[in-house]
Amino acid sequence: MTIKPPAEHxxxxxxxxxxxxxxxxxxxxxxVGYGKIRKMAAGDTLRFNSGDDxxxxxxxxxxxxxxxxxxxxxxxxxxxxxPGTTRDELLAACRGIYPPEKEALGVxxxxxxxxx
Numbered sequence: 001m002t003i004k005p006p007a008e009h010x011x012x013x014x015x016x017x018x019x020x021x022x023x024x025x026x027x028x029x030x031x032v033g034y035g036k037i038r039k040m041a042a043g044d045t046l047r048f049n050s051g052d053d054x055x056x057x058x059x060x061x062x063x064x065x066x067x068x069x070x071x072x073x074x075x076x077x078x079x080x081x082x083p084g085t086t087r088d089e090l091l092a093a094c095r096g097i098y099p100p101e102k103e104a105l106g107v108x109x110x111x112x113x114x115x116x
Contacts, residue, residue, distance in 0.1 A: 009040055010047040018050035020082060021057065024114060027079040030071065032098050033064070033106030040108075045116055061111035068094040071107045080109075 011031070013021075020026035029046075031037045040046065040062055047056045065071040072080075072087050081090050095103070 006043045006045060007039070007041070008045045008047065009036065010049060011036075013048045013050050015050045015053075016082070018048055018053060018055065021048060021112065021114070022055050025079070025083055026081070027112050028075055029110040029112060030068070030080060030094055031108045031110060032102045033108060037108050037110075040110065042111075046110065046112065055114070056116050057112040057114055058116050059110055060113050061109075063109045063111070065107040065109070068098075068103060068107055071109050075109045 011029075013029070017026060017029070021029070029048075040059055042059055042061050044059045045056055046059050047054055063071075063075070065074065068091055072090055077085075077087050077090055081093060085093075094107075
């Protein structure tokens with residue numbers, strides 16, 4: 001039996017969210033079910049790019065949900081956005097980035113560890 005080594009992935013991210021991951025305040029990145037997201041798995045590395053800045057993390061878990069509301073009900077909302085952001089504000093932010101047809105692809109909570 002052959003054991004596959006962890007894969008490496010890269011995503012572009014908006015600077016405020018990049019900074020939150022870099023400081024450790026944000027440990028869950030929310031994305032929708034594009035093909036590249038569906039190829040990720042726990043143990044893989046994930047590099048975030050924001051302008052000229054990069055940050056490499058390790059995926060510790062990848063949870064799929066049917067909607068942003070379902071994801072916010074199940075995940076720790078305090079590590080998804082800026083400190084103090086309410087659930088309603090997180091929902092509005094997610095839906096501001098992803099329209100309903102993208103949300104329908106599935107919602108992923110990507111759990112991150114900055115230690116690679």
